[in-house]
Amino acid sequence: MKLYYSPLSTFSHKAMLAFHEKGVAFTPELVDLGSQDARAAYEKINPTGKVPFLLMDNGWHVPESTSIIEYLEEEFPNTPRLIPATGAGTARQVRFMDRMADLYFNEPIIELLLQRIGLRAQDSARADRARNYVQMAYGFWNTRLATQPWLCGSAFTMADCAAIPALFYAQIVAPFAGHPNVAAYWQRAQERPSYKRIRAEFEPIWNARMAQQRVA
Numbered sequence: 001m002k003l004y005y006s007p008l009s010t011f012s013h014k015a016m017l018a019f020h021e022k023g024v025a026f027t028p029e030l031v032d033l034g035s036q037d038a039r040a041a042y043e044k045i046n047p048t049g050k051v052p053f054l055l056m057d058n059g060w061h062v063p064e065s066t067s068i069i070e071y072l073e074e075e076f077p078n079t080p081r082l083i084p085a086t087g088a089g090t091a092r093q094v095r096f097m098d099r100m101a102d103l104y105f106n107e108p109i110i111e112l113l114l115q116r117i118g119l120r121a122q123d124s125a126r127a128d129r130a131r132n133y134v135q136m137a138y139g140f141w142n143t144r145l146a147t148q149p150w151l152c153g154s155a156f157t158m159a160d161c162a163a164i165p166a167l168f169y170a171q172i173v174a175p176f177a178g179h180p181n182v183a184a185y186w187q188r189a190q191e192r193p194s195y196k197r198i199r200a201e202f203e204p205i206w207n208a209r210m211a212q213q214r215v216a
């Protein structure tokens, strides 16, 4: 199965974290979101133009990072669970925390980052709203992480897959130094082999991109 992804995309990192945590192999298909031609070609496969996107050999496809993780949970039941199989309340909590990480953290961080690096027009109202959401997420997480290593308890879940990738960019646009448990969580995340593997691929690309911007 092919996973269409972009190397700097947090939502791609989220799906890839799940694959690595579960030890499920996939064929990575890089989409160059910066190229109009590549985008046009990709939109023929996935009309939304968004990554990640999973395409099976039989043509069955799964868009959206959360749906991809749900799909992996169903198709590979004997791999480590990212959504608890038992305890309806626990699974619901993971799904809620996943939504929270996507909507009130990942997307606001992308908004702040794209404004910061000039890929999105400056808009102070949108930036303020994004900062408010991020601070809300930090406050909520900082309380939870005071007594547990991962967002939903002692096990690494889909909620962590959703939250960790944007923390990389959050260091630049919304530092979390005032939230020591979030900072400790980020330290733990960086030791996770699944995340190390993803970061080893994207960080050099990010650094090169930033160096180019400084020269330009």
Ligand SMILES: N[C@@H](CCC(=O)N[C@@H](CS)C(=O)NCC(=O)O)C(=O)O
Residues within 6 Å of the ligand: 006, 008, 009, 010, 011, 012, 033, 049, 050, 051, 052, 063, 064, 065, 066, 102
């Ligand atoms: N809700 C989607 C969000 C995906 C998303 O926004 N991906 C970004 C990259 S991080 C993207 O494809 N951006 C390209 C575009 O918006 O045209 C998911 O969870 O997969």
